[in-house]
Amino acid sequence: MCGGAGKPEAKDIYRPEPATLARSEGLTAHERWFEVKLDSGRPLGHMPGQFVEISVPGIGEAPISVSSAPGRNGAFELVVRNVGNVTRALHGLPAGARIGVRGPFGTSFPVDGAMRGRDVLFICGGIGLVPVRSAIQYVLDHRPDYGAVTILFGTRSPSDRLFTDETAKWAGTRGVTYMETVDRGDAGWTGKVGVITTLMPDLKIDPARTVAVVCGPPIMYKFVIIELHKMKVADENIFVSLERNMKCGVGKCGHCQINGLYVCRKGPVFRYADVNDVREAV
Amino acid sequence: MIRKQVTRQALDAWVDGLIAAGRVVGAQKKGGRYAFDDLRRAADLCLDYDVTILPPKKYFLPPKEDILRFSDGRYESVSDAAPFTLLGVHPYDMAAIAQMDKLFAQDNRDEHYLARREQATVVVCDIERMSPNIFAASVGTATAADGCDALITRVGRAYVIESHTAKGERLLAGLAGAPDADAVTLARREQLWEDNARLMSRRELRVEPRRLPRLLEDAYDHPVWEEKASQCFACGSCNLVCPTCYCFDVQDDVEWDPSRGVRRRVWDGCMLTDFATVAGKHNFRKNRADRYRHRYYRKGKYVPEKIGDFSCVGCGRCVSACVARIADPVEVYNRIAEVQ
Structure with a gap:
């Protein structure tokens, strides 16, 4: 450390490494897509479902899920909703802007574990969809390693849908079932209307062969899990990604705790069987 | 181990020597109460205080601490950790420091905390006067705790000063001319420890701390949380004065040129309304009762499950600091134990 008793900087768990916003693009009125490159040129080394801490100098730091699968040209992608100080600042940054990155942190979807060989x-x-997109891309990149793929996507309105080009591609992929719904349609909407659980009773899945991955707003989990239980999917085969305030990312600051669990270290991806008796979880 | 026996006069001369040689922090009078602050002369050192307003935690995890400096998108670590001696820490506060040592070193090493800690030589003093709310004996922290570098115990008119580590031995070098503690004095010191343990169990936790993780498992819906929390102002005073609370927030501060500035760590508290709020305003612990319970679960279950120690050291500061008079761990944990 500079200015004091010498501690090697590399060991400081709070020090971001320099990175550049390579490209960005608005996805909806509130969400923006970013491609980030670490100045060192090293790949981030993440697995689907993990998050990074993004720093905007002078504004602060915020935990953001990585939205791309690993190993795509050394850069990684984020999708950021404009909801807080850091995310608002990020939305205002031009391509080429300097940011800081720490991570990747946390657990990942079990793409090489429980999901392998399963529907x-x-x-x-x-x-x-943002963190889950990383897992979907990973599964589609390694298609023979998995069985049937079903993707359900629900948003408040048609204009809140993300990655519409990519979801259209998924819909057209053999061996992939893609279904979407909106809470409220608009004049041009001809698709399904209703909360995401309304898509579930029509699904034909083999519960013994299926692993479910769930991520959405806090209110969504318990209702989706009720439906999964009706479909006889066991808690061991349900993985949830839970949002909390992962302020430090390294298990110290206390903000992200779900009862005794530090989400930044034990999560954000949990096997539901491990948290179904943890009261603050869902 | 060096074990010297000195008069108060000789002790003061030794402390003045330490002050001349470097930074010394000690317990001192502040208004009608006591606080740790930089010592200018030995005469200001209070070894007979009951409890300090804040624990010595502030020297290892300062209320505000610059951890990074940034300019033009690059971040550098900063630390102003420098050698100092911390004099007159009570055993319960030493136990708290020892817990934080584990928590900040565990899993991911927090070099900011650990650098400050490495630079410190900590001298514990046995308790001469009890604060009204102390219950240290109930949690095993009434007498000298592990982790200190040296220990001072007043025995009658004499002081026994004992080194526990190499750092402590170096500190005691200035006492080379003093006589070794004699057997009678050391026997009286043993007696004093026994007396202290007895006196500080007057406010008694009626449950062994090691049983609490299990008891709390079944106490999630206990009425005590709602009952107490309904009086809570969510002011965070209990967090502020607690020697084992270490949750923090991180904030950026810029210079006139906004591309340059510092990233700062500041104390935070789990009783404050927005502690578990995420961007977008969803608050995962919106109810006061949920926050209140979380604090007692942290002390009684979550931290013990991480490091093996009951995370309340029995100093009683929260009891005194709470304006609503709802923050007494003895009362809360005894209620939990009652039902079982």
Whole structure:
């Protein structure tokens, strides 16, 4: 450390490494897509479902899920909803702007574990698609390693849908079932209307072969899990990604705790069987 | 181990020597109460205080601490950790420091905390006067705790000063001319420890701390949380004065040129309304009762499950600091134990 008793900087768990916003693009009125490159040129080294701490100098730091699968050209992608100080600042930054990155942190979707060789059911509400997209891309990049793939995506309105080009591609992919719904339609909407659980009773899945991945707003989990239980999917085969305030990312600051669990270290991805008796979880 | 026996006069001369040689922090009078502050002369050192307003935690995890400096998108670590001696820490506060040592070193090493800690030589003093709310004996922290570098105990008119580590031995070098503690004095010191343990169990936790994690498992819906929390102002005073609360927030501060500035760590408290709020305003612990319970679960279950120690050291500061008079761990944990 400079200015004091010498501690090597590399060991400081709070020090971001320099990175650049390579490209960005608005996705909806509130969400923006970013491609980030670490100045060191090293790949981030994340697995789907993990998050990074993004620093905007002078504004602060915020935990953001990585939205791309690992190993795509050394850069990684984020989708950021404009809801707080850091995210508002990020939205205002031009391509080429300097930011800081720490991570990746936390647990990942078990793409190389419990999901391998199984049918996979992705259930995403709103920006819950952002971290899950990383796992979907990973599964599609390694297609022979998985069985049937089903993707459910629900948003408040048609204009809140993310990655519409990519979801259209998923819909057209053999062996992939893609279904979407909106809470409220608009004049041009001809698709399904209703909360995401309304898509579930029509699903034909084999519960013994299926692993479910769930990510969405806090209210969504318990209702989706009730439906999964009706479909006889066991808690061991349900993985949830839970949002909390992962301020430090390294298990110290206390903000992200779900009862005794530090989400930044034990999560954000949990096997539901491990948290179904943890009262603050869902 | 060096074990010296000195008069108060000799002790003061030794402390003045330490002050001349470097930074010394000690317990001192502040208004009608006591506080740790930089010592200018040995005469200001209070070894017979009951409890300090804030624990010595502030020297290892300062209320505000610059951890990074940034300019033009690059971040550098900063630390102003420098050698100092911390004089007159009570055993319960030493136990708290020892817990934080584990928590900040565990899993991911927090070099900011650990750098400050490494630079410190900590001298514990046995308790001469009890604060009204102390219950240290109930949680095993009434007498000298592990982790200190040296220990001072007043025995009658004499002081026994004993080194526990190499750092402590170096500190005691200035006492080379003093006589070694004699057997009678050391026997009286043993007696004093026994007396202290007895006196400080007057306010008694009626449950062994090691049983609390299990008891709390079944106490999630106990009425005590709602009952107490309904009086809570969510002011965070209990967090502020607690020697084992270490949750923090991180904030950026810029210079006139907004591309340059510092990132700062500041104390935070789990009783404050927005502690578990995420961007977008969803608050995962919106109810006061949920926050209140969380604090007692942290002390009684969550931290013990991480490091093996009951995370309340029995100093009683929260009891005194709470304006609503609802923050007494003895009362809360005894209520939990009653039902079982």
